[in-house]
Amino acid sequence: MPSASCIKIFGRDDSVSVNGIITNRLKRLAEEVAYLKQERDATPNLRAYQRNQRLKKAVERSLQVAIEVxxxxxxxxxxxxxxxPASTYRETFETLHQAGVLSSELTFRLKQMVGFRNLIVHDYTRIDDERVYGILKRRLGDFEAFAEEIERYLSGE
Structure with a gap:
């Protein structure tokens, strides 16, 4: 099995040195997901979420960071x-799907997350609390699935 700093890429005989950027980003993703799960578990319902402005802002930012990671x-x-090179976030995930790194199902879900990220960043006046809360309650597994598929890629499986 390749080390975290030296991986075999797509079965090639030569190894590519990875300076820890991917590993560090995966750690950051895990941190964001852990935080989001903590908030998810501490927030009993949509109404409680809607009433807590600090929580809403923190969750939105953490979701944005997770998507950007x-x-x-x-x-x-x-x-x-x-x-x-891809010219959009969506194309980036599609490129990895075409290269066999990401599954089609996960690619579809990540593309949806891009739309959500764009809403947070560019059209923040229209953020729908129900949508954010729904992602918090039901979609954190998408980030874990992404990490698993990337780790599988890194290990050469």
């Missing part, structure tokens, strides 16, 4: 592999 990792892999 997935994007950063994906961009790094595209660069390492010499794949065609």
């Amino acid at each position: 997935c994007f950063d990792i994906s961009q790094r892999i595209i660069s390492i592999e010499g794949l065609p």
